[in-house]
Structure formats: C-alpha cells, structure tokens
Amino acid sequence: MAVEMEEKPVIKLAAICGSLRKASYNRGLLRAAMKMCRDSVIEGIEMEDIDISELPMMNVDLESNGTFPLVVEEFRHKIRGCDAVFFASPEYNYSLTPLLKNAIDWASRPPNAWADKPAAIVSVEGSGKSGQYHLRQIGVFLDIHFINKPELFLNAFEPPKKFDDNGDLIDEETRKRLQDVLLALRAFTLRLMKGKSY
Numbered sequence: 078m079a080v081e082m083e084e085k086p087v088i089k090l091a092a093i094c095g096s097l098r099k100a101s102y103n104r105g106l107l108r109a110a111m112k113m114c115r116d117s118v119i120e121g122i123e124m125e126d127i128d129i130s131e132l133p134m135m136n137v138d139l140e141s142n143g144t145f146p147l148v149v150e151e152f153r154h155k156i157r158g159c160d161a162v163f164f165a166s167p168e169y170n171y172s173l174t175p176l177l178k179n180a181i182d183w184a185s186r187p188p189n190a191w192a193d194k195p196a197a198i199v200s201v202e203g204s205g206k207s208g209q210y211h212l213r214q215i216g217v218f219l220d221i222h223f224i225n226k227p228e229l230f231l232n233a234f235e236p237p238k239k240f241d242d243n244g245d246l247i248d249e250e251t252r253k254r255l256q257d258v259l260l261a262l263r264a265f266t267l268r269l270m271k272g273k274s275y
C-alpha cells in the first residue's frame with residue numbers, strides 16, 4: 078500500500094517585541110529565534126519582524142468609518158495575514174509594556190485581527206511573571222490561542238549573563254529552550270491549520 082507523504086505548509090510567523098530599548102534582551106531573544114528559522118535550525122517557519130514602534134497611541138478619533146491611519150492599516154494587515162504570532166516582551170510594573178498593549182489594542186479594533194491566531198510569548202524581565210500572564214489573559218478576550226508550555230521566563234539581572242552588551246543571546250541553554258518554544262508553536266499551529274481544513 079502506498080504511503081502518502083504529507084507536505085507541511087510553511088508557517089508565516091509574525092514576531093513582535095515589546096521593548097524599544099536598543100540593547101533589549103527581549104529583542105535579542107527575538108533575533109535569536111529569527112536566526113534559527115532563517116538558518117533552518119528550525120524548518121517550516123518564516124518569521125517576520127513586525128515593527129510596532131511607529132504606531133500612534135490608541136485613539137479611536139483616528140479611525141474613520143472602519144479605516145485606520147496607514148501605519149495602523151499596514152500593521153493590521155500583517156497580523157491578519159500571518160499564521161501565528163511570537164511575542165518577546167518584558168514586564169513593566171506587573172503588566173504589559175505600553176508599547177505592546179498599544180499594538181494589541183490597534184489590531185483588536187473590529188474586525189479583530191488577532192482572532193484565532195496561535196501564539197507564544199517569551200520574556201526577559203526581573204523576577205516577575207505577571208506581564209506574560211496578563212498578555213495570556215488578554216488573549217482569552219481576543220481569541221489568541223497561546224501555547225501553555227514550555228514557558229520561557231528569564232531573569233535579566235541574575236547571573237550568569239545570558240546576553241552580551243548588544244543584547245545578543247550568548248547562552249546555549251536558553252537557545253535550546255527558545256528552540257523548544259518555537260517547535261511547540263509550530264506543532265500547535267499545524268494542528269490548528271489542519272483542523273480548519275475539515
């Protein structure tokens with residue numbers, strides 16, 4: 078009996094960083110993840126870095142009959158067009174960074190661009206965990222389907238150093254953990270994509 082080999086689709090993964098800091102550790106994680114996908118350490122993922130730094134502060138006065146400022150339209154278009162989302166963000170005062178919350182809010186305006194997107198979140202911060210859990214909670218309302226595990230929280234201040242002065246990841250154990258998150262997100266995304274074809 079012939080065995081049909083199933084061809085898996087390439088996943089379009091939108092990468093979003095919640096920090097603007099030049100040597101951001103979270104951006105360092107994101108860069109490391111993008112490199113793994115680019116170098117085919119992880120196959121089947123095309124990752125695009127989505128810039129959220131130019132979005133205006135959320136203000137519904139900027140909307141007009143369901144249209145948004147161009148930069149917001151472009152951002153929403155990218156979120157709608159991706160298969161899954163990868164967030165790397167620190168915690169600020171037990172919650173999301175304002176940068177990330179602003180982007181979430183813009184893409185949430187009707188029609189909600191986040192709806193039904195598989196997602197993962199990784200974080201470098203102090204010892205807090207609430208920021209990541211707040212994002213997961215927002216995901217409940219917006220129908221973002223976060224993978225539960227593996228979780229990835231890193232303490233920015235605890236030795237040994239995991240990032241160099243440019244914010245590049247230098248720790249191999251962390252690289253492996255990051256890889257496991259991407260693999261779990263890829264598997265979950267493929268499951269959801271397959272489910273949709275029935």
Ligand SMILES: Cc1cc2nc3c(=O)[nH]c(=O)nc-3n(C[C@H](O)[C@H](O)[C@H](O)COP(=O)(O)O)c2cc1C
Nearest residue numbers: 096098101102103167169170171202203204205233
């Ligand atoms: C305004 C502000 C608030 C912060 N609040 C928290 C916090 O509540 N919990 C925590 O663990 N770290 C907190 N931090 C520390 C950051 O999460 C940490 O410096 C992180 O590395 C910053 O991410 P980045 O390197 O990607 O910029 C805070 C930092 C700032 C600037």
